Amino acid sequence: MKDEKGGGRLIARQRLYLSRRVTSDYALLCAVLGIIVMIIENELSAAGIHSKSSMTSLTLKGIILISTAVLLGLVIKFHVHEVQLFMNANSAEDWRIALTCHRCFNILLELTICGICPLPFNLSFPWTTVHSDGITVSTTEVPLDVFLSIPMLFRLYWFGRVMLLHSRLFTDASSRSIAGLNRGDVVPNTxxxxxxxxxxxxxxxxxxxxxxxxxxxxxxxxxxxxxxxxxxxxxxxxxxx
CATH class of the missing domain: 1.20.5 (Single alpha-helices involved in coiled-coils or other helix-helix interfaces)
Known part of the structure; x- marks a missing residue:
C-alpha cells in the first residue's frame, strides 16, 4: 500500500489530518478577526467618531473583505482535505465519488455563511416607520452594513469544529482506528x-x-x-x- 512518494496510506492520512486541523485553525482565526473588526467599525460609527463613508470606515471594511476572501479560500481547502480523506479511507481513485449532493450542499452553505460581510463602500436603503398614532410617518436611511454585519456571527461555528478536531477523538491514533473499524458495519437502509x-x-x-x-x-x-x-x-x- 505504497503511494508514489514512497509513503503508506496511513502516513498520508496522518498528514491530511494535520493539514485539515491547521486549516481549521487558520479559518477560525480569520473568522474571529473579521467579526472583531466588524464590531469595532460599527461601534465607532454608532459613537459618531466617523461616518460610514469616511476613510477609516472604508479601511476597516476593506480588512473585513480581505479576511472574508481568505476565509472562503480556507473553507474550500478544508473540504478538499475532507475529499482527500474520504478517498484515502475508501481507496477511491476518482475525487468525484466523494462529491455527493449532501457534501456539495454543505460546501455551498458554508461558502454562503462565510461570504456575508459588509461591503467596502457605503450603501443604504430607506426605512419607513409608522408611529403609534398611526398618522406620523418618518423615513430614515439605514446602512446596508447593519444587515450584512449580523450574519457574520454565524462564522463562529468554526469554533466548534476546531474543538472537535483538536479533541482526542481525532488526535489519538487508537480512537481513529476504532472509528475506522466501525465503518465496516452493515446496516439496512430500506x-x-x-x-x-x-x-x-x-x-x-x-x-x-x-x-x-x-x-x-x-x-x-x-x-x-x-x-x-x-x-x-x-x-x-x-x-x-
Whole structure:
C-alpha cells in the first residue's frame, strides 16, 4: 500500500489530518478577526467618531473583505482535505465519488455563511416607520452594513469544529482506528430491511430467553431429589450436634 512518494496510506492520512486541523485553525482565526473588526467599525460609527463613508470606515471594511476572501479560500481547502480523506479511507481513485449532493450542499452553505460581510463602500436603503398614532410617518436611511454585519456571527461555528478536531477523538491514533473499524458495519437502509432486522432481533431475544429457561429447568432438582437433599442436610446437622 505504497503511494508514489514512497509513503503508506496511513502516513498520508496522518498528514491530511494535520493539514485539515491547521486549516481549521487558520479559518477560525480569520473568522474571529473579521467579526472583531466588524464590531469595532460599527461601534465607532454608532459613537459618531466617523461616518460610514469616511476613510477609516472604508479601511476597516476593506480588512473585513480581505479576511472574508481568505476565509472562503480556507473553507474550500478544508473540504478538499475532507475529499482527500474520504478517498484515502475508501481507496477511491476518482475525487468525484466523494462529491455527493449532501457534501456539495454543505460546501455551498458554508461558502454562503462565510461570504456575508459588509461591503467596502457605503450603501443604504430607506426605512419607513409608522408611529403609534398611526398618522406620523418618518423615513430614515439605514446602512446596508447593519444587515450584512449580523450574519457574520454565524462564522463562529468554526469554533466548534476546531474543538472537535483538536479533541482526542481525532488526535489519538487508537480512537481513529476504532472509528475506522466501525465503518465496516452493515446496516439496512430500506424500511423493509429495517423491519426484518427488528423482527429478527426480537425473535433472537425470545429464542435466547427460551434456551436460558430450558437450561435453568434442567439444572433444577426434581421433587424427589429435593427430599433426598433436605434429608441429607438434616442427617448432617444431627450428627454435628
Amino acid at each position: 424500511y423493509c430491511g429495517r423491519g426484518v432486522a427488528v423482527i429478527t432481533g426480537i425473535l433472537g431475544t425470545c429464542t435466547s430467553s427460551m434456551v436460558v429457561a430450558v437450561i435453568a429447568r434442567k439444572l433444577e432438582l426434581s421433587r424427589a431429589e429435593k427430599h433426598v437433599h433436605n434429608f441429607m442436610i438434616d442427617v448432617i446437622l444431627i450428627i454435628v450436634f
